[in-house]
Amino acid sequence: MRIIAGEMRSRTIQAPKGNDTRPTLDRTRESLFNIIAAECPGARVLDLYAGSGALALEALSRGAESAVLCDCGREAARAIRLNIAALRVEDRARFLQMQDTQAIALLRREAARFDLVFLDPPYRLDTAPACQGLHEAGLLLPEALVVIEHAAASRPEPGEGYRLTDRRKYRDTEISFYRYGREPDAV
DSSP states (O other), X not given: OBOOSSXXXXXXXXXXXXXXXXXXXXXXXXXXXXXSGGGOTTOEEEETTOTTSHHHHHHHHTTOSEEEEEOOOHHHHHHHHHHHHHHTOTTTEEEEOSOHHHHHHHHHHTTOOEEEEEEOOOTXXXXXXXXXXXXXXTOXXXXXXXXXXXXXXXXXXXXXXXXXXXXXXXTTEEEEEEEESSOOXXX
16 A cells, blocks of 8 residues: 655555455545645645554645544554554554544544545445544535445445435445535525
């Protein structure tokens, strides 16, 4: 795996060992970041199921201000720590080795707020509870972009406060893009 573009372009990153993590393919990640390129500069990023950290690290490479990466897996934690150190982004990237609910609770206590959120959990995991937790904890800024990667056969239902703006299919993977906040005023 490698960083696709930006200040860390072409630098390699480690993927976690084992079958617990399904890293986003470079080609899919490149397509995703072509779509959200304008969202990255200055963004405060949350990658709630970070795996290797590739999505948050790509956002940092493309100008994001900071990133919080969360994963509870031992191999994922090892890979994320190695990748943060190898890319020398310790001053902009923070890793939380804990469950999504624990991370949301901690970030709520810290009054953290995010513009860009990646949710790429194991395919069998429903993202609705995490989306509801982000909403209830007040972690999302108005018009935050929430990007959910999921099996093409399933459709996430994030719940209150989210509106679908785009959906793209890449073989058996689908990426759904949601804006957080109230509906825009009618023109």
